[in-house]
Amino acid sequence: MTSAFEPGPVVQRAILISELQRLRLERGETQDQVAAALDWSTSKLIRIEGGTVGVSTTDLHALLRHYGIPEEEPEVAVLTKLARDARKRGWWSLYKSELSPAYQQYIGYESGALVIRSLQPMVVPGLLQTEDYANALTVEFVESRSYRDVVVEVRMRRQEEIFSRAEPPELKVVIDEAVLRRRVGGQVDPGIMPRQLRHMLQMLEHPFVTIEVIPFSSGAHFGMMGEFTILEFHDPRLNDVLFQENVGRSALTVMDRDTRITDYRAAFENLRQITVSPEDTPAFIEDIIVSMERPAA
Secondary structure, eight states: OOSSOOOOHHHHHHHHHHHHHHHHHHTTOOHHHHHHHTTOOHHHHHHHHHTSSOOOHHHHHHHHHHTTOOTTSHHHHHHHHHHHHHTSOOGGGGGTTTSOHHHHHHHHHHTTEEEEEEEESSSOOGGGOOHHHHHHHHHTTOOOHHHHHHHHHHHHHHHHHHHTSSSOOEEEEEEEHHHHHSOTTTTTOTTHHHHHHHHHHHHTTSTTEEEEEEOGGGOSOGGGGOOEEEEEESSTTSOOEEEEEETTEEEEEOOTTOHHHHHHHHHHHHHHTTSOOTTTHHHHHHHHHHHHHSOOO
16 A cells, blocks of 8 residues: 555646636736736646646746745745646556547546545446456447557556555445446356456445445436546545546536536435435345346246
8 A cells, every 4th residue: 555645646736726826816817917927928828727738847936926925935835846746647648649638637636536426327437347347348339459458457557546545535436226237248258247246345345435226216317317427635725526428438527616516416415315225235236146146047
């Protein structure tokens, strides 16, 4: 296990951006005014505050001087460290050419999350998948063998990085009963799904993992519209992040005051009200395992 938790470059850049925006707004200045005062193009400051480019130490200190922050202030050292750490490469950068920018950014945010809330109506969430299950699932959606290998490798690496943290994030998962009953990979190996379900039972033994199941008897529900994940962070300066992924498309919402994040957070909590009780969930999953392993009549 790691001895100290670092949120990673994506989260550190988000914190730095939040601070730079705060300092500018406290001065009552627009991006145009700040850029003109520093003899920069407005687009440069827009890119810095938008997180599309890193900020060099020289540019950071120029901004801080303009905002009236003396060099000897402790805040300067803190922000300088953030800027340096934000320019580091995360492990996911090794897959930059294979993964979409939105997914790479999501992994970066996930690596620094305090709470991960995930709703999955069709498949086991990536952080809970066994390698066999991940391979069987990916075969159905990705034609290229080499790219399938990358997808699975990244998924396993995400698990390793998250669960090896000294203080892992809270993982709160809500899934539909269909997730448990669909025999992914059953044509190739009937044991893939029972092993996957047993893995989920083992994960439930961790105090930071919660798995809740929406039974078929609950009828239609909001989650049937599609999967989503909400990330919450240690630092109060950061807003929650909403991630939605479908075949061939990923969407990441990080916008301040975006009502979709609030709506999805409320939807997640509402869905928890129609799940099997936490005390009954292990037995519920165990019954499905037994039914899968029962010899055909």
